[in-house]
Amino acid sequence: MPRKDEFPPIISRKEDAAQRGDDPPGAFGHDTPANGDLDPNWQPNDDAKNAAEGFIKEFGRERRPHREDVYPYLLIRAYSPGDRGARPIWPPVPCWESPDILLIDAAYTGPFTPAQLVLSPTAGRRYRVFVRVWNLGLLPAIGVHVRAWYVNPGFFGGDPNNPAYQPHQIGGAMVNLDDRSRPGAMQLVELDETWDIPSDLTGHECLMASVSCPLDVWGGVLDANNDRHVGQRNLQILAGADDAKALLFGLGAMVTKAGTLELVHGGAAVGPLLQGVLGKARTEFGPVARLRAPAQKALRHGVPMGAAGTHLLTMFQTGRGWLVADSARVWALAVEFGLVDAHATRRRAAQGHPFATPLATRRLIEKMGADRFDKLGVVLDADPGEALIEGMMRLWDAGGLTAKDLAAALAEGGPYAHLLRFAHTDPERQDAGGYSVTIVG
Structure with missing residues (x-):
């Protein structure tokens, strides 16, 4: 049993009220109760708020994980x-x-x-x-x-x-x-x-x-x-005696009245593409790994664009019919007219060739005017599928439309693997897409 001096002292109600803060009522050591009004001299200070927001943004940018580190990707x-x-x-x-x-x-x-x-x-x-x-x-x-x-x-x-x-x-x-x-x-x-x-x-x-x-x-x-x-x-692989006529006709037929078709030789990109699709399979020309593209300077047609490949031709509808324009002729005439600077293009090779931008060739052709279409290629009053086939055969002096014929028209020697990328752009539909044809011969 605790001793008497261990019990809490007995105090009066007034002393108890003072210790509880009720003297005066509602105050804790103050003479008058607080009324809750702001100090008339108070001014807002956004420094703390701005500092907190800056910390959150900085922390979130540094610490937010990549999506693939949290979820399936x-x-x-x-x-x-x-x-x-x-x-x-x-x-x-x-x-x-x-x-x-x-x-x-x-x-x-x-x-x-x-x-x-x-x-x-x-x-x-x-x-x-x-x-x-x-x-x-x-x-x-x-x-x-x-x-x-x-x-x-x-x-x-x-x-x-x-x-x-x-x-x-x-x-x-x-x-x-x-x-x-x-x-x-x-x-x-x-x-x-x-x-x-x-x-x-x-x-x-x-x-x-x-x-x-x-x-x-x-x-x-x-x-x-x-x-x-x-x-x-969107890929077709043709080799040797395979006939490309039906495929080319079908691609040409899909070109819209407002659309532009551009054909680019993919160059060395054909190797990784064939190996990705066919692995180590054998073809009539040997294992896929041995198939190689011709050097860019060995191609008989087109405008070299460095890593972007070689631009071969452009096709679109004009008032006279379908124009199938040879890219080398377009480039030569554009240089002659001062529309492009060949020397500046070589100096800015790392930034990309002008022809690598979709519709760039068409814009140059339209600037040079309709009276020069015949100097740039062939104008054909035919269906677009027939125009594409006829234009390619005339511009390339191709002996036929088998894979072997087209490969021979593109480069001497071989056998080579050629990656032909047909890209179509229609500004009215705001749509763009492509189809690739690999030719081995």
């Missing part, structure tokens, strides 16, 4: 090598040369092997469709939905309202992908349905594929240039 490559999902890429990098959409004839029922890959699909046949999908994120991707479509051959740029390029679904599949630190971050997925090409199609159709999962959702538009969830293969 799905990808179907647009090109190879080096594609890590940055979009858009065209121009200058084509977005329609995906190495991740692959075909094998359905007559082969074994496991996937590059030796069975199909170079040029044929109308009336059936093909197994494989899509290579990637997860570059540090979180596994669960419930990944892979789908594929075919689209009419041409210059599909992602505009869903263009009636000429309506997609037709082939099939789909569901998979799970590991995070990027594990081998399972990449999978080659076979779709649940084969691509049965109707006999009334060409076999040159564009192939599109998408990948999506709950934590990294595809937006729903088949636009490979602006969405890493979409891959596009």
